[in-house]
Amino acid sequence: xxxxxxxxxxxxxxxIAAGAxxxxxxxxxxxxxxxxxxxxxxxxxxxxxxxxxAGDRLTAVSTPAAQQAGLHTMTMDNGVMKMRQxxxxxxxxxxxxxxxxxxxHIMLTGLARPLKEGESVALTFTFExxxxxxxxxxxxxxxxxxxxNTQGGMDMPMKH
Amino acid sequence: xxxxxxAPKRPPPFALIATALAGALILVAGLLIALAxxxxxxxxxGSPLAAxxxxxxxxxxxxxxxFTDTDLKGKWQLVFFGYTHCPDVCPTSLNDxxxxxxxxxxxxxxxxxxxxxxxxERDTPPVLKTYVDxxxxxxxxxxxxxxxxxxxxxxxxxxxxxHPTADGYDMDHSALIYVMDPQGRFTATFTPDTPPDDxxxxxxxxxx
Numbered sequence: 001x002x003x004x005x006x007x008x009x010x011x012x013x014x015x016i017a018a019g020a021x022x023x024x025x026x027x028x029x030x031x032x033x034x035x036x037x038x039x040x041x042x043x044x045x046x047x048x049x050x051x052x053x054a055g056d057r058l059t060a061v062s063t064p065a066a067q068q069a070g071l072h073t074m075t076m077d078n079g080v081m082k083m084r085q086x087x088x089x090x091x092x093x094x095x096x097x098x099x100x101x102x103x104x105h106i107m108l109t110g111l112a113r114p115l116k117e118g119e120s121v122a123l124t125f126t127f128e129x130x131x132x133x134x135x136x137x138x139x140x141x142x143x144x145x146x147x148x149n150t151q152g153g154m155d156m157p158m159k160h
Numbered sequence: 161x162x163x164x165x166x167a168p169k170r171p172p173p174f175a176l177i178a179t180a181l182a183g184a185l186i187l188v189a190g191l192l193i194a195l196a197x198x199x200x201x202x203x204x205x206g207s208p209l210a211a212x213x214x215x216x217x218x219x220x221x222x223x224x225x226x227f228t229d230t231d232l233k234g235k236w237q238l239v240f241f242g243y244t245h246c247p248d249v250c251p252t253s254l255n256d257x258x259x260x261x262x263x264x265x266x267x268x269x270x271x272x273x274x275x276x277x278x279x280x281e282r283d284t285p286p287v288l289k290t291y292v293d294x295x296x297x298x299x300x301x302x303x304x305x306x307x308x309x310x311x312x313x314x315x316x317x318x319x320x321x322x323h324p325t326a327d328g329y330d331m332d333h334s335a336l337i338y339v340m341d342p343q344g345r346f347t348a349t350f351t352p353d354t355p356p357d358d359x360x361x362x363x364x365x366x367x368x
Contacts, residue, residue, distance in 0.1 A: 038244070038251055038294030040287050045247035068327050074248055079351075080319050081249050081335040101248055102353070106245070109327060142294060143255030155257065 015152070024099070025124035026054045032137035034108075036117040044115050046106040046123065046137050047099040047147070052130065054119040055093035059127040067110030069123070074102060083107070101145050115139045163267025174198035176286045213338060213346035215315030219276065220223035222289035227302055229315075232344045236271040238365065239338040241318045243279035243331050244291045250275075251295075252353045253337065265368050270342075278320035278333045280309045339366065 032048035044066070050058060061069040073085050089104055091097050098107050106123070117123060121137045140147070174249050182216045185323045209302075214229070214247065238257050243249035254275060275292060277283035283291075288301035313320055319335040339348040339362075347366065350359055 032336045035251065035268050037247075038292070039290035041242055041244055041247075041251070043245050043247040043289060067346075070326070076335065081246075081352075082323070082331055083248075083330045084247075101252060105248060108204070109245075143252050143259065145252060 002065050026129050027052045027056055027133060029125060029133055029135050030096075032123070032135045033144070033147040034121045034137045034139045035141050035144050036142045037111065037115045038142060039114060040109055041110065041114065042091075044108040044111055044120060044121075046100075046108060047101070048106075048135065048137065049098045050089075050091055050125075051094075051096035052091035052127070053094055054129075056091045057128040058089040058091060058125060059087070059128055061106045061122055061123055062126075063108060063123045065112055065121045066108035068108070070107045070109065072106065072107040073104050076102070091127075092114050117141050119132070130136055162278040163245050166358070172316060186321060213316055214340060217306055217308065217312035217315055220285055222251060222285050222301040224285045227300060229344060232340055234342055235308065236342060237274050237340045238271065238350075238362070239274045239276065239316065239334055239340055240335075241276045241278050241316065242335070243277050244283050244287055245279065245328075245330070249352045253255040253297050253335070254292070254297070255300065255355045256352075256354070256359065257337065258295045258299070260363065261297055263356065263360035264363060264367070267364070269298075270367055271288065271298070271363060273297055274300055275301045275307070276312055277301065277303045278287060278309060278313060278318070279331050280304055280306055337362075341366075 008112075026098050027129075028051045030049045032046065032050070034044055034046040037044045046063075046069075054150075058071065062073065063069050071089055072083050073086050074081065076082075089097060089099070097104070108121075117139050119139050121139060123135045123137060125135055127131045127133065137145075168349060186337070196206075207217050216229050218226065218228045219233040220334070240253060240257070242253070244250070254273065257273050259272070275288075278286065282302075283303050285301075285303060288303060290299045292299040304312075314319075316338060318336075320331055323330045323332050323357060335352045337350040337354075339350070341347045348362065350362070
């Protein structure tokens with residue numbers, strides 16, 4: 001019965017390997033961007049769209065551009081702006097989550113230097129299942145509200 | 161026939177309930193009136209709400225010069241409370257306001273922006289100066305003693321509170337933008353998500 005056992009073992013190993021591959025390949029980070037900061041600012045916000053087809057959770061972000069990078073949520077509660085740190089951001093299966101102004105953002109605290117439009121911020125995202133991903137977030141203008149030059153700032157199209 | 165002593169006179173329960181209901185109704189009515197003012201009249205100068213927003217304050221600007229409520233007069237002012245450690249709403253709102261004013265053409269000199277820090281501990285005049293210089297608009301940035309800042313916030317019905325974090329603190333704060341007319345009277349509000357074009361259009365109308 002040895003050949004049968006061997007075949008079973010082989011298929012098990014194959015299944016595990018396939019599973020592992022599916023997991024590591026299961027997160028996509030798109031449209032990462034940061035907003036340029038005014039002089040002397042100690043904080044900045046970074047945003048991105050993250051998709052995890054099989055579901056995952058963003059648990060941490062780090063960057064050489066700042067002393068700290070935290071996951072934050074911003075809410076408007078009766079006209080009062082509140083920012084709160086969160087332990088992680090859930091990525092439901094097959095549903096992209098967009099970090100954007102007025103919602104989730106990556107908060108950089110203790111900037112090494114101001115973020116200048118046209119440059120970019122290097123970030124390392126850590127996911128519960130997919131592990132670590134390197135991301136480069138281009139720095140948009142100071143009033144930017146989105147990743148491209150289609151929103152915010154002087155180039156904002158008329159909204160009427 | 162022995163009689164028990166008369167029980168202390170208590171209002172019957174239905175009276176209590178009726179009173180409570182009436183009280184609740186008055187509260188709701190008050191709230192509705194307040195909301196109606198906010199949505200419709202936007203506190204046109206001279207209305208009761210106009211008198212309730214604004215008041216005396218004594219702060220210092222980004223150059224270390226004293227700035228009081230009387231310095232608001234002579235110009236339309238967009239008054240906004242925030243702090244420089246705020247990564248999202250504060251810089252984008254300041255930028256939007258500066259953009260909106262820039263769209264006013266030859267009337268842009270009639271409107272100014274007043275940014276009042278709710279974080280005087282970290283926002284000193286030099287910090288504010290480098291911060292607002294980035295926006296290029298006609299911005300006066302104000303700070304002061306904690307008491308002076310609290311007074312200004314009270315004038316404008318602005319709520320703010322420190323929220324401790326792992327590495328310091330953030331500030332919760334009301335994020336409305338108040339439009340004050342050249343006599344220093346409250347006239348309208350914008351929310352931080354009002355697009356610059358809409359702000360500019362509204363200002364054009366107000367400026368006449």
